[in-house]
Amino acid sequence: MKTAALIGNPNVGKTSLFNSLTGSNQYVGNWxxxxxxxxxxxxxxxxxxxxxxxxxxxxxxxxxxxxxxEFLASGEADFIINIVDASNLERNxxxxxxxxxxxxxxxxxxxxxxxxxxxxxxxxxxxxxRKLGVTVVTISASKGKGLDELKSLLDRGDFLxxxxxxxxxxxxxxxxxxxxxxxxxxxxxxxxxxxRTNTEKIDKVALNKFLxxxxxxxxxxxxxxLTFSWVGQPLAGYLSxxxxxxxxxxxxxxxxxxxxxxxxxxxxxxIGGVGSVIVFLPVIMTLFLGISFLEDCGYMAxxxxxxxxxxxxxxxxxxxxxxxxxxFGCSVPGIMTARTLESEKDRxxxxxxxxxxxxxxxxxxxxxxxxxxxxxxxxxVVFSLYLxxxxxxxxxxxxxxxxxxxxxxxxxxxxxxEYKAPELKNLMNHTWDKGKDFLKKAGTLIFSVSVxxxxxxxxxxxxxxxxxxxxxxSLGGFVSPVFAPLGFASWQNAVSLITGLMAKxxxxxxxxxxxGGSLAAALQSQFTPASAYSFLVFVLLYTPCVSVIATMKKExxxxxxxxSVTYQLVLAWIVSALVYRIALLVM
Amino acid sequence: xxxxxxxxxxIFSLAAVIFYKNVKRxxxxxxxxxxxxxxxxxxxxxxxxx
Numbered sequence: 001m002k003t004a005a006l007i008g009n010p011n012v013g014k015t016s017l018f019n020s021l022t023g024s025n026q027y028v029g030n031w032x033x034x035x036x037x038x039x040x041x042x043x044x045x046x047x048x049x050x051x052x053x054x055x056x057x058x059x060x061x062x063x064x065x066x067x068x069x070e071f072l073a074s075g076e077a078d079f080i081i082n083i084v085d086a087s088n089l090e091r092n093x094x095x096x097x098x099x100x101x102x103x104x105x106x107x108x109x110x111x112x113x114x115x116x117x118x119x120x121x122x123x124x125x126x127x128x129x130r131k132l133g134v135t136v137v138t139i140s141a142s143k144g145k146g147l148d149e150l151k152s153l154l155d156r157g158d159f160l161x162x163x164x165x166x167x168x169x170x171x172x173x174x175x176x177x178x179x180x181x182x183x184x185x186x187x188x189x190x191x192x193x194x195x196r197t198n199t200e201k202i203d204k205v206a207l208n209k210f211l212x213x214x215x216x217x218x219x220x221x222x223x224x225x226l227t228f229s230w231v232g233q234p235l236a237g238y239l240s241x242x243x244x245x246x247x248x249x250x251x252x253x254x255x256x257x258x259x260x261x262x263x264x265x266x267x268x269x270x271i272g273g274v275g276s277v278i279v280f281l282p283v284i285m286t287l288f289l290g291i292s293f294l295e296d297c298g299y300m301a302x303x304x305x306x307x308x309x310x311x312x313x314x315x316x317x318x319x320x321x322x323x324x325x326x327x328f329g330c331s332v333p334g335i336m337t338a339r340t341l342e343s344e345k346d347r348x349x350x351x352x353x354x355x356x357x358x359x360x361x362x363x364x365x366x367x368x369x370x371x372x373x374x375x376x377x378x379x380x381v382v383f384s385l386y387l388x389x390x391x392x393x394x395x396x397x398x399x400x401x402x403x404x405x406x407x408x409x410x411x412x413x414x415x416x417x418e419y420k421a422p423e424l425k426n427l428m429n430h431t432w433d434k435g436k437d438f439l440k441k442a443g444t445l446i447f448s449v450s451v452x453x454x455x456x457x458x459x460x461x462x463x464x465x466x467x468x469x470x471x472x473x474s475l476g477g478f479v480s481p482v483f484a485p486l487g488f489a490s491w492q493n494a495v496s497l498i499t500g501l502m503a504k505x506x507x508x509x510x511x512x513x514x515x516g517g518s519l520a521a522a523l524q525s526q527f528t529p530a531s532a533y534s535f536l537v538f539v540l541l542y543t544p545c546v547s548v549i550a551t552m553k554k555e556x557x558x559x560x561x562x563x564s565v566t567y568q569l570v571l572a573w574i575v576s577a578l579v580y581r582i583a584l585l586v587m
Numbered sequence: 588x589x590x591x592x593x594x595x596x597x598i599f600s601l602a603a604v605i606f607y608k609n610v611k612r613x614x615x616x617x618x619x620x621x622x623x624x625x626x627x628x629x630x631x632x633x634x635x636x637x
Binding site: 258259262265270332444445447448449451452455502545546547550551553554555 | 588591594595598599601602603605606609610612613614615616
């Protein structure tokens with residue numbers, strides 16, 4: 001059996017080709033860097049294909065390049081399938097000149113021939129093949145064109161007989177690019193009547209020096225409006241009505257003849273806890289639908305590109321924006337995605353800042369507090385929290401850059417994929433996956449914590465008791481004075497924040513159990529708008545959850561995990577206290 | 588009354604098992620965020636497992 005290494009720049013259709021050749025069903029994203037580890041698949045019983053991570057060159061130090069280099073150096077590959085973007089050969093062939101050094105036969109696959117044609121490019125593949133000393137084949141993987149020819153070529157293995165010659169020994173990058181330019185000036189002709197592609201037209205606006213940032217914030221704002229004003233929150237209101245005004249009274253009458261403690265366990269404990277979280281399902285799904293849309297259409301890569309300048313001020317490259325964006329979903333994968341950054345300092349700094357990006361789990365807390373204390377201004381309040389997280393990440397990034405993470409700046413290369421209309425099926429699948437997992441979380445973690453909280457709030461060591469004498473009240477009462485300068489010193493709030501370390505949705509679940517009845521009404525008696533906003537700031541900034549701490553420990557060791565927890569708690573306390581004082585003056 | 592006690596025992600046992608599994612899972616640094624992204628290594632692993 002022969003083994004082929006599939007290699008190419010990020011986002012050139014490598015994973016699509018791998019799927020076409022092997023029938024493997026991997027996720028295909030419109031974003032550079034979808035494959036981090038190498039994947040294996042079989043085209044038939046004679047050919048194994050190893051899909052290596054997308055890389056631009058062999059001379060940097062990211063984890064992806066290490067994986068690719070190690071595999072090629074191991075000699076396991078009988079030949080290399082080097083897939084390149086035919087519409088951007090100059091940059092793609094730089095990697096080709098480098099993999100020639102492994103003295104392994106190369107099959108150069110020019111993908112996206114349709115895009116190249118749309119750009120008015122005519123490629124003389126025979127000349128290209130002669131000049132580079134490799135076999136060249138053309139395809140359009142997304143349209144399925146040329147794949148049969150490629151498969152038949154792989155079956156025949158003719159290209160394995162092409163003599164392996166490596167004339168490419170370049171002193172530096174410039175020399176390599178000069179050589180590539182020389183080849184391309186002969187092998188690629190550009191038609192004069194080239195019309196600008198839709199992507200180029202959109203990028204004229206989306207990447208415009210003056211319009212890029214306003215457009216970016218406008219798009220974010222629209223997603224928040226969609227979530228909190230137009231679709232998500234109104235639907236959450238209906239769900240809340242169903243739980244509070246239909247389900248609870250129905251259960252109440254059903255359990256009217258049962259013992260008060262049993263009725264309390266079901267209604268205050270389980271329904272109060274799970275119900276107060278589950279009603280925010282539409283909010284979560286709507287926000288995620290918006291984010292999936294941006295990701296699938298290709299705008300997210302532009303967002304990373306335009307954020308490069310701001311990220312550099314933080315001491316990070318624009319590439320670090322990708323973990324940050326992932327962090328808006330959840331800090332755990334955000335920290336994991338930091339693996340793709342090249343320098344150790346970048347990875348650590350990014351991992352420390354990712355938790356400041358407001359994760360989805362905090363969203364139900366924001367949504368409830370914003371609707372109770374800031375009706376009509378929900379989007380603005382939640383948007384301000386997201387912006388506060390970004391601003392603080394920016395300031396702390398600059399602080400860390402000048403103190404514990406001093407380092408040289410590194411260049412940032414990101415692939416800007418072609419814009420494409422997201423597939424409805426893809427969007428629905430992603431959104432449903434999200435909704436399904438949220439429901440699962442409500443039915444498992446939130447349910448179990450609600451039962452534990454109900455138990456601890458109804459018992460002390462002497463047996464069943466009033467809630468104010470319970471174990472939970474004692475625990476909360478011990479911690480609550482810490483929150484007095486922040487405006488929310490009750491034991492109930494303290495306990496909710498502690499249980500929130502399991503997951504941020506649990507903050508609401510716990511409040512639902514402790515306060516009982518209508519949570520919205522209970523909150524109005526516990527908070528003022530100033531203390532409510534201060535509470536939201538604390539929820540935004542304090543340690544996200546146990547999973548994040550464990551991931552930090554796993555990825556970077558105990559010291560950084562402990563540092564992360566400590567600095568976030570201190571930061572949350574200081575910023576919440578400041579916000580509360582300022583809010584008292586303003587509100 | 589007996590039914591209530593039995594139901595309560597079942598609820599508490601279930602909650603205890605789920606709570607323990609969640610704590611164990613979280614303490615190992617595994618993700619249960621339900622905020623899957625195509626860039627997330629866990630997401631891809633999960634997709635492949637399916």
